[in-house]
Amino acid sequence: MPVVLGTALDVQLPEQCACCLAPSSRIRVAGKTTANPHVTTVATLVVPYCDLCSDHIRDHQRSNPRFNLGGATIVFVFLALAVWYGGSFVLERLPRRDTPVPPAEAVRNILLVLAALSAPFVGAGAFSAWGLMRRRPAEPTSPHSRGLPAVEVQRFDQGRVVLAIYNQEYARRIIAANPSAQLLEGQALGAPGVPN
Numbered sequence: 001m002p003v004v005l006g007t008a009l010d011v012q013l014p015e016q017c018a019c020c021l022a023p024s025s026r027i028r029v030a031g032k033t034t035a036n037p038h039v040t041t042v043a044t045l046v047v048p049y050c051d052l053c054s055d056h057i058r059d060h061q062r063s064n065p066r067f068n069l070g071g072a073t074i075v076f077v078f079l080a081l082a083v084w085y086g087g088s089f090v091l092e093r094l095p096r097r098d099t100p101v102p103p104a105e106a107v108r109n110i111l112l113v114l115a116a117l118s119a120p121f122v123g124a125g126a127f128s129a130w131g132l133m134r135r136r137p138a139e140p141t142s143p144h145s146r147g148l149p150a151v152e153v154q155r156f157d158q159g160r161v162v163l164a165i166y167n168q169e170y171a172r173r174i175i176a177a178n179p180s181a182q183l184l185e186g187q188a189l190g191a192p193g194v195p196n
Contacts, residue, residue, distance in 0.1 A: 002164035003171035004154065004185035007178050009043065009161050014173040017050040018150040019057070021169060024048030028057065032153040043156040045163070047149070060147040078123055 017024050031044040049057070150170065154162040162184065165171040175181045 002152075002166050002185075003168060003183065005163050005165060005171060005174060005181050006160055006184050007163065007174070007181040009156065009159055011045070011161060011163070011174065011181070012177045013045070013047060013151075014170065014177060015048055016170070016173070017053050018047050018165070018167060018170050019049060019053035021167070022050040022052075025051050026054040028054060028149060030149060030151050030153050032156060034156070041156075043153055043161055045151065045153055045161070047151045049150075053150070056147060057149055 015024055016022065026049050027046045028049055029044050030047050031042060033040060033042045035041070150166045152164045154164050156162065163174075165174065175183070
């Protein structure tokens with residue numbers, strides 16, 4: 001369960017890894033976009049992570065189907081090409097009205113047409129099955145907060161940002177570093193370094 005904090009947009013984050021509190025060596029960008037008919041606004045936050053946590057977040061995001069848009073794009077391009085070329089293949093195999101077709105050749109042509117039309121769907125099904133069989137990385141163990149990002153931007157408006165923080169101690173440190181930070185949801189937080 002995350003700790004939800006409201007704070008100023010210029011929030012100061014501790015220089016430790018947001019996931020495991022080790023010294024940070026990389027950064028990841030957390031962000032949120034809001035749009036109305038006239039203006040699109042983006043709030044981004046540079047969150048520090050160590051190498052290990054940055055890697056396990058990347059691995060989880062790659063294994064998550066919603067992040068696997070490249071694979072879906074390949075399947076849809078394959079489907080489009082197969083239907084396009086399969087359609088011309090089918091039209092070439094259809095008998096003309098004035099040409100009699102022997103029964104054996106008609107059966108062969110029908111099977112070829114069915115194979116050409118079903119190929120895209122077989123390919124998409126195989127790709128989907130492969131995606132389901134891929135092993136999702138195991139959730140990291142303590143002291144890591146979770147497999148996905150430890151800090152997420154939930155919303156922002158009028159100079160304030162609302163953060164979901166999945167590491168209690170990191171949330172305590174943010175509160176200590178930012179006097180404007182307010183606890184909106186989550187467990188009562190003690191002083192930094194003091195467990196609940």
